[in-house]
Amino acid sequence: MGQISEDQVRHVALLSRLELTEDDVRHFAHDLSSILGYVAKLDELDTSQIPPTSHSLRLENAFRDDEVGASLTNEQALANAPESEDGLFKVPPVIQDGGGA
Amino acid sequence: MTVLNYNCHERTKDPSMPAMSKYEPVIGFEVHVELCTATKIFCSCPTTFGSPPNTQVCPVCLGMPGVLPVLNRRAVEFALRTAMALNCNIPERCNFDRKNYYYPDLPKNYQISQNYACIGTGGWLDIETPAGTKRVRMNNVHLEEDAGKLIHPEDPGADYSLVDLNRAGTPLIEIVSEPDMSSAEDALAYMNTLKNLLEYLEVSDCKMQEGRLRFELNISVREAGTERLGTKVEVKNLNSMKTVLKCIEHETWRQTRLLEEGGRVMQETRLWDEAAGATRAMRSKEVANDYRYFPDPDLVEIHVTPEWRDAVRAHLPELQEAKRRRFIEEYGLPEYDARILTNSKPVASYYEAAVAAHPNPKALSNWMMTEVLRELNAREVEPADFALKPAGLAAIVRMIDEGRISGKIAKDVFAKAVESGRDPAEIVQAEGLVQVTDAGEVEKWVDEAIAENPDMVEKIRAGNTKTVQALVGQVMKKSRGKANPKIVNELIAAKLC
Numbered sequence: 001m002g003q004i005s006e007d008q009v010r011h012v013a014l015l016s017r018l019e020l021t022e023d024d025v026r027h028f029a030h031d032l033s034s035i036l037g038y039v040a041k042l043d044e045l046d047t048s049q050i051p052p053t054s055h056s057l058r059l060e061n062a063f064r065d066d067e068v069g070a071s072l073t074n075e076q077a078l079a080n081a082p083e084s085e086d087g088l089f090k091v092p093p094v095i096q097d098g099g100g101a
Numbered sequence: 102m103t104v105l106n107y108n109c110h111e112r113t114k115d116p117s118m119p120a121m122s123k124y125e126p127v128i129g130f131e132v133h134v135e136l137c138t139a140t141k142i143f144c145s146c147p148t149t150f151g152s153p154p155n156t157q158v159c160p161v162c163l164g165m166p167g168v169l170p171v172l173n174r175r176a177v178e179f180a181l182r183t184a185m186a187l188n189c190n191i192p193e194r195c196n197f198d199r200k201n202y203y204y205p206d207l208p209k210n211y212q213i214s215q216n217y218a219c220i221g222t223g224g225w226l227d228i229e230t231p232a233g234t235k236r237v238r239m240n241n242v243h244l245e246e247d248a249g250k251l252i253h254p255e256d257p258g259a260d261y262s263l264v265d266l267n268r269a270g271t272p273l274i275e276i277v278s279e280p281d282m283s284s285a286e287d288a289l290a291y292m293n294t295l296k297n298l299l300e301y302l303e304v305s306d307c308k309m310q311e312g313r314l315r316f317e318l319n320i321s322v323r324e325a326g327t328e329r330l331g332t333k334v335e336v337k338n339l340n341s342m343k344t345v346l347k348c349i350e351h352e353t354w355r356q357t358r359l360l361e362e363g364g365r366v367m368q369e370t371r372l373w374d375e376a377a378g379a380t381r382a383m384r385s386k387e388v389a390n391d392y393r394y395f396p397d398p399d400l401v402e403i404h405v406t407p408e409w410r411d412a413v414r415a416h417l418p419e420l421q422e423a424k425r426r427r428f429i430e431e432y433g434l435p436e437y438d439a440r441i442l443t444n445s446k447p448v449a450s451y452y453e454a455a456v457a458a459h460p461n462p463k464a465l466s467n468w469m470m471t472e473v474l475r476e477l478n479a480r481e482v483e484p485a486d487f488a489l490k491p492a493g494l495a496a497i498v499r500m501i502d503e504g505r506i507s508g509k510i511a512k513d514v515f516a517k518a519v520e521s522g523r524d525p526a527e528i529v530q531a532e533g534l535v536q537v538t539d540a541g542e543v544e545k546w547v548d549e550a551i552a553e554n555p556d557m558v559e560k561i562r563a564g565n566t567k568t569v570q571a572l573v574g575q576v577m578k579k580s581r582g583k584a585n586p587k588i589v590n591e592l593i594a595a596k597l598c
Binding site: 011015017053054055057059060061062063064065067068069070071072073077078083085086087088089090091092093094 | 159
């Protein structure tokens with residue numbers, strides 16, 4: 001497994017909205033590289049005959065029926081919100097560029 | 102159901118517009134469709150439109166820690182239906198991935214979507230264009246969750262935004278086409294055909310004004326006749342089909358001008374600015390799209406067994422072609438009528454409800470194709486919201502068939518019913534419009550008309566048959582349309598010919 005560069009750390013920090021000092025960047029580059037090195041041990045296993053999976057459960061098709069259940073009240077929904085207004089969550093301003101959905 | 106007619110040349114030509122003939126647009130679509138399930142995709146909150154903000158939310162769709170999403174089976178079946186109708190391959194296994202990004206309309210900071218293994222891949226949709234049938238290839242159909250709604254305060258100086266998460270977690274399918282369209286006409290045919298298909302599939306109510314059906318465009322230009330694709334631009338915030346068409350015209354012009362001036366098109370996401378009638382670059386460019394997709398460990402694999410796939414296919418609702426054939430066979434309608442009535446699922450359903458109430462398919466078809474479609478188009482309403490219900494239309498035709506009202510009165514009753522929402526039978530009763538078939542009563546009007554129009558009488562006696570109709574008209578006028586025209590004709594013939 002390759003080394004994690006300081007630039008990669010800065011990039012991931014930006015994507016995660018984390019503010020890191022130059023000291024942090026150096027430390028994380030080192031620590032993340034060791035973690036990847038440790039996990040790379042798994043590469044020694046021959047998995048060519050094992051189908052890829054995203055979890056360890058032997059489960060598939062866990063569904064629910066399309067039946068309406070209880071929702072929270074507006075008061076409950078907003079109980080943990082630092083700020084709200086007219087039943088809405090109040091957040092720092094966002095430019096009107098639309099979400100990703 | 103309104104078929105939008107749009108003239109691509111109606112906008113005033115910009116004098117700086119370069120010769121357009123050299124370049125043509127290359128167009129593909131990403132279409133988001135909110136499914137009409139009762140509940141959200143991963144929790145049992147309802148999906149009703151227009152409820153008070155943040156009242157259809159729970160710990161799952163609010164993204165609270167420690168909650169687990171559980172997949173709505175019907176959402177999967179609706180996605181399967183759509184993928185099948187679009188001729189996609191249906192892989193036996195698919196799963197959900199997390200698309201990571203920070204935006205307050207998504208409380209989890211990731212959207213659950215499908216990236217690596219979609220519910221449907223490949224496929225196609227045939228569209229009818231002025232140049233003939235065109236096949237638009239599909240890239241994929243996938244399932245995901247919708248985001249919440251951001252509300253920006255009217256005050257431009259406001260330093261905050263507001264969030265309503267009622268919509269967060271509503272099941273969406275995204276239909277991604279290949280860039281196989283090359284004009285606004287192609288794009289319009291694609292949008293109409295797809296909307297129509299989705300309505301037939303009964304997977305979404307497709308109300309664009311409620312955001313149930315949303316079109317995103319990708320568009321590039323290339324020299325007409327060449328094969329190589331240019332750099333594409335994605336455009337968001339297109340709220341209607343008309344806007345999409347305006348945007349195609351604008352982007353074709355913008356990109357052509359850039360190339361003609363020796364510049365190049367940047368690959369980017371742009372936003373349609375309705376007020377400006379133009380697209381503009383999104384300002385959040387500094388954070389490149391880097392979604393770090395990975396399989397969602399909270400959700401297990403979907404296994405579409407051959408049995409399940411067959412069962413979904415066997416229960417597909419009746420689609421347009423089948424309905425058209427059935428209208429011809431079951432109702433004895435001409436091909437022409439059947440085609441028009443099945444061009445839109447809601448119109449076809451309205452018609453069938455009317456026929457069920459009064460089995461005179463051809464007469465009802467005539468009323469549908471003329472009166473009803475004209476009013477729906479003029480009023481820009483969906484059949485479901487039309488003031489005259491199918492039973493009301495059936496009642497009008499029944500009254501004609503039973504000889505209670507004349508065709509002429511029926512048109513007036515129709516107009517009144519459409520305007521007021523009143524029951525046609527009640528209108529006829531209340532306004533005394535019942536046709537008079539009593540020969541004695543009709544004779545009084547005939548005698549009056551004869552007495553008042555000696556010149557006509559003379560011409561009829563001289564053998565001028567055309568004047569008979571003029572005199573019948575006079576009688577009808579006297580009776581305010583209520584005299585039975587057949588009896589009027591008979592009486593005039595007996596008296597004068």
